[in-house]
Amino acid sequence: MNSIIYPTYFPNIAHFWAIVNADTVYFEVCDNYQKQSYRNRTEIYGANGKMALSVPVSYSQKNRQLYKDVKIANEESWQIQHLKSLQSAYSMSPFFEFYIDDLLPLFENQFDYILDFNLKSFEILLNALQLDLAPIHTSTFEKEPSGKTDFRNLAKRNANILSFQPYTQVFTEKHGFISNLSTLDLLFNEGPNSELYLKRQKL
Secondary structure, three states: OEEEEOOOOOOEHHHHHHHHOOOEEEEOOOOEOOOOEHHHEEEEEEOOEEEEEEOOEEOOOOOOOEHHHOEEOOOOOHHHHHHHHHHHHHOOOOOHHHHHHHHHHHHHOOOOEHHHHHHHHHHHHHHHHOOOOOOEEOOOOOOOOOOOEEOHHHHEOOOOOOOOOOOOOOOHHHHOOOOOOEHHHHHHHHHHHHHHHHHHOOO
């Protein structure tokens, strides 16, 4: 299966399900940027339940911009806030200490463009999951891509995703299992078992 998806901020489990079950992965990088999507947003499990982390971007709906041209609004101290949120949510998870150092460059170095930041977050997740994968970047936008299974709709926040099999989360006893969060949630809780978990799921 050849899959085409959008690079998003710490992709959710549905994204990585599509990735680990693909023979070849294509990253859509030639589209127009769209607000209200996972392009600049990820969801984690905090003490009060589902929590969204959004990267602020400089974007105007009036003037269409290509995804690759959208800049991050770095005048806001969002990196510090996101790192603190991850520490608060996952410091008690089994594999937090094992992986957190690999994530620090994302929060200590400035990135100018949201696409570059997302590609780096994806690279870090690939390394953590020990997946040997080199996505191919698209060179043109195809509304109906030829020879590829189209998973680009997974970037929509209202995408209809079936629930995945439960795994133990830090705050399960307080709020129950929350499905399809950022793959970081899976990684911090399941560690080296994450790839096997992804391959067992049915979407």
